[in-house]
Amino acid sequence: MNRKAISTSLGAALAALAILSAVFAASAGAAPAWKFEGKSLEGTETVLGAAIDSSMTIPGLTTKCEDFLYKLTIKNEAGTGKGEVTEVPLFNCTASEVCTVKAIAAEALPWPAKLTTVSTSNYIVIEGVKVSILYAGTKCVLGGTKVVVTGSAGGLIDNPTETATFNATTLTATGTSLKALGQKIEWNGLFPTEAFEWHREQALSVS
Amino acid sequence: MAQRTGAKRLLALWRKAASAGVTPALAVVVTGALVGCAGGSGETTASSPRAPGPAAEGSSEGKRVDGQASTRKVRSSSESKDSSAGEGAAPGAGKHGTRIAPPKGPREKAPTAEEEAQATVANITLASPSLPPGAGGVAPLSPVYTCDGKDGWPALSWQGVPPGTAELALFAMNVQPVGGDLFFDWAVAGIDPALSGIDASRLPRGAVVGQNSFEKRGYSICPAAGSSETYMFALYALPKRLAPERGFDPDAFRQQVLAISGSAGFFPVSYVRG
Numbered sequence: 001m002n003r004k005a006i007s008t009s010l011g012a013a014l015a016a017l018a019i020l021s022a023v024f025a026a027s028a029g030a031a032p033a034w035k036f037e038g039k040s041l042e043g044t045e046t047v048l049g050a051a052i053d054s055s056m057t058i059p060g061l062t063t064k065c066e067d068f069l070y071k072l073t074i075k076n077e078a079g080t081g082k083g084e085v086t087e088v089p090l091f092n093c094t095a096s097e098v099c100t101v102k103a104i105a106a107e108a109l110p111w112p113a114k115l116t117t118v119s120t121s122n123y124i125v126i127e128g129v130k131v132s133i134l135y136a137g138t139k140c141v142l143g144g145t146k147v148v149v150t151g152s153a154g155g156l157i158d159n160p161t162e163t164a165t166f167n168a169t170t171l172t173a174t175g176t177s178l179k180a181l182g183q184k185i186e187w188n189g190l191f192p193t194e195a196f197e198w199h200r201e202q203a204l205s206v207s
Numbered sequence: 208m209a210q211r212t213g214a215k216r217l218l219a220l221w222r223k224a225a226s227a228g229v230t231p232a233l234a235v236v237v238t239g240a241l242v243g244c245a246g247g248s249g250e251t252t253a254s255s256p257r258a259p260g261p262a263a264e265g266s267s268e269g270k271r272v273d274g275q276a277s278t279r280k281v282r283s284s285s286e287s288k289d290s291s292a293g294e295g296a297a298p299g300a301g302k303h304g305t306r307i308a309p310p311k312g313p314r315e316k317a318p319t320a321e322e323e324a325q326a327t328v329a330n331i332t333l334a335s336p337s338l339p340p341g342a343g344g345v346a347p348l349s350p351v352y353t354c355d356g357k358d359g360w361p362a363l364s365w366q367g368v369p370p371g372t373a374e375l376a377l378f379a380m381n382v383q384p385v386g387g388d389l390f391f392d393w394a395v396a397g398i399d400p401a402l403s404g405i406d407a408s409r410l411p412r413g414a415v416v417g418q419n420s421f422e423k424r425g426y427s428i429c430p431a432a433g434s435s436e437t438y439m440f441a442l443y444a445l446p447k448r449l450a451p452e453r454g455f456d457p458d459a460f461r462q463q464v465l466a467i468s469g470s471a472g473f474f475p476v477s478y479v480r481g
Contacts, residue, residue, distance in 0.1 A: 059344070059382070060383065061382060065315070066310075067311065091311065091313070092311055092312045093315050097384075102318070103316055103317055103319070105315065105317030107317065132317060134322055134326055138462070139384050139387070140389075141380045141381075141439045142439075143465070144326060145329055146318060146327070181329055181474075182474070183344045184340070
């Protein structure tokens with residue numbers, strides 16, 4: 001191989017390396033962050049919301065709460081969106097005709113949250129979820145039983161509607177799961193977000 | 208104006224939530240937001256600028272005239288795919304405002320210490336080596352274990368029986384009641400607490416079988432043709448022996464079990480009968 005050929009090969013290799021570096025740099029820089037009106041959030045913000053719809057199904061028994069509120073503190077850390085679910089007040093929770101919800105509460109708060117990207121879609125992953133439910137009803141198979149739901153859940157962020165959707169597909173996509181009675185359980189929910197402090201009434205997006 | 212509208216809405220939410228017992232921290236956050244909405248003199252920092260200033264008078268609930276806010280609507284994901292960036296939503300469907308309704312009724316609470324003491328905690332792991340989990344997490348029951356097959360129970364295994372347990376009781380029940388009543392497919396008492404499972408269709412020594420809802424002393428899972436059912440195997444650890452007689456009433460026995468048992472395990476299965 002002559003000097004010119006070596007030089008050409010070296011040049012091509014360096015170019016390929018440069019492209020690869022650029023790709024990896026782009027990937028590294030693609031970590032999703034919280035943004036208000038398109039600008040990255042600086043400091044922290046508090047987000048409050050009320051689930052538009054939310055239900056949790058332990059096989060054969062779907063539990064719903066008419067009002068499912070939540071408080072989430074968000075921030076960007078090293079360019080990546082993080083957060084904590086700090087409060088989850090629940091109201092008017094029901095199960096079925098024969099099973100009543102005697103008590104239900106989110107426990108072990110705060111639940112850490114982080115943003116992640118899977119196949120170009122952005123997700124919020126809530127970790128350390130723990131919800132205790134005490135069912136009642138003499139004709140309820142879980143009557144008199146305290147069931148604890150634990151695990152993590154990933155929800156798909158939709159910027160135009162400023163919502164996060166949690167369902168079996170989003171949990172699978174993020175490699176998360178919620179369990180109760182030793183089984184995976186279903187959780188379906190649509191959760192809007194609204195900033196309550198410095199960025200009130202500003203569009204919240206993730207990118 | 209948007210803030211004014213938001214303030215009214217949030218005030219309603221806060222009043223309701225506060226009266227319903229939302230924790231003080233949450234109330235403080237909402238209060239803080241409201242103070243801001245009214246143009247209060249809260250502290251600001253350079254890195255965290257306040258949202259735009261005091262609201263103008265004259266706005267009305269549900270009518271957003273602020274251009275920025277009016278373009279941000281909460282819709283379902285499927286709806287969002289049909290238009291771009293939330294433009295053109297119906298009037299009055301302002302950002303989240305129409306979706307956040309004041310909670311109705313009191314806030315749900317965690318079980319009290321007394322309720323905890325009386326409850327049975329689902330802390331025993333119950334499974335079947337014969338029935339792997341299905342796609343949705345629920346194990347599909349093989350026809351072998353129904354009236355379409357041998358109608359005998361599958362092998363079951365468990366872990367986490369608390370020390371001091373005097374006996375175990377096992378039930379199979381339809382999750383959905385039949386004719387308004389709990390339907391028992393199987394009820395067994397007197398299982399040795401030292402066991403960590405039972406074999407398929409073979410009762411351990413000392414076990415006593417009750418009468419099921421098919422009025423049969425034994426096991427049977429037999430849904431109506433063409434129907435789909437979810438069944439729950441339930442194992443209870445009992446701190447004392449109840450010693451019911453053969454052919455016992457499973458409903459009455461279960462009430463006795465629930466009154467004294469502090470630990471249980473559950474294993475749901477599903478069956479679709481062709």
